[in-house]
């Protein structure tokens with residue numbers, strides 16, 4: 001049972017009633033990851049049926065972006081749709097007309113598309129076409145999509161928008177009441193809200209952890225919560241998963257300048273990801289709300305990725321020369337220190353050249369001088385000359 005969605009359901013019911021009266025169109029359910037978009041779509045289906053709607057539902061993610069017309073095929077069970085069809089030409093219009101004529105009867109129709117941001121381009125264009133025709137027909141195209149900062153196009157337009165965010169404090173207590181005794185729910189509600197940020201997936205997990213305990217929340221935080229944090233981030237994927245992993249592994253050292261310089265991330269992507277994870281309730285002020293969340297993400301990151309993050313952090317956080325001992329740094333020029341540190345970290349000459357934007361032959365010249373100055377005979381000795389704590393910098397011990 002859903003809590004805290006009365007307003008959204010009221011808008012949905014109103015749109016359904018208008019549509020049943022002959023004025024259809026589109027309605028988008030947006031919100032951060034795991035805040036209840038799918039749950040709201042499902043909840044709209046019952047009132048639709050009682051208003052006499054035929055309901056056709058599909059999850060765009062099942063077909064994926066790469067199968068042209070994959071979503072449309074699932075929505076209309078139209079096996080005979082061509083593999084693809086150029087948009088807008090006469091055959092395309094004929095196909096649209098055929099689908100429309102087959103699906104749209106006197107009975108109102110609800111087309112419910114979950115995760116529309118995962119849909120293939122060709123299907124989205126067809127949905128746009130239906131939305132335009134639906135303005136004077138009893139057809140409602142209802143889609144859900146993640147709210148993402150900086151996204152340029154909406155999957156379907158024009159449309160009404162219904163937003164679902166984290167559940168409010170009263171809603172969280174209400175969720176607790178359904179699982180715990182009324183007294184325990186009142187007592188633990190505020191803590192549950194703080195810890196989950198109101199994200200219903202996390203609230204449910206914490207309630208499952210509390211089962212049998214129900215003493216203090218702190219004692220109860222357990223594997224359901226940890227699993228839910230990881231599940232939430234896997235659902236989010238992309239930059240959000242990457243940023244969360246950086247934050248977890250590197251802790252305070254990872255934020256914010258460092259994150260922006262991680263591969264595949266720039267300032268805007270980091271900002272958008274931190275904002276999105278904050279809106280979902282996982283982060284507060286750019287940090288995990290509970291150490292258990294951070295530990296769960298660290299455990300989920302895998303040792304190789306963790307080591308790579310530490311290594312990059314070591315280079316970036318203090319500049320690449322930080323790792324050399326004072327004695328060595330006195331001997332070497334700044335450029336030589338940078339080359340020596342990277343070489344000691346195990347980088348090859350070509351990688352060092354790329355990283356420092358110099359030529360391979362400059363790297364070789366630097367290394368020759370470094371070996372001479374330090375009176376050593378090559379890279380292996382250089383590794384020995386650089387102190388171990390500098391070679392495998394352990395900036396943060398998890399926990």
Ligand SMILES: Nc1ncnc2c1ncn2[C@@H]1O[C@H](COP(=O)(O)OP(=O)(O)OP(=O)(O)O)[C@@H](O)[C@H]1O
Pocket residue numbers: 001002003004005031032033034035036037038039040115146167175200201204235
């Ligand atoms: N209003 C609510 N009250 C109680 N539980 C809810 C509510 N909304 C969602 N839930 C529960 O929270 C979990 C996540 O919801 P759901 O899968 O619908 O989120 P979503 O926004 O569709 O996620 P995604 O971004 O991954 O598509 C589910 O277990 C769902 O049952």
Ligand SMILES: [Mg+2]
Pocket residue numbers: 037038039114115
């Ligand atoms: Mg969903």
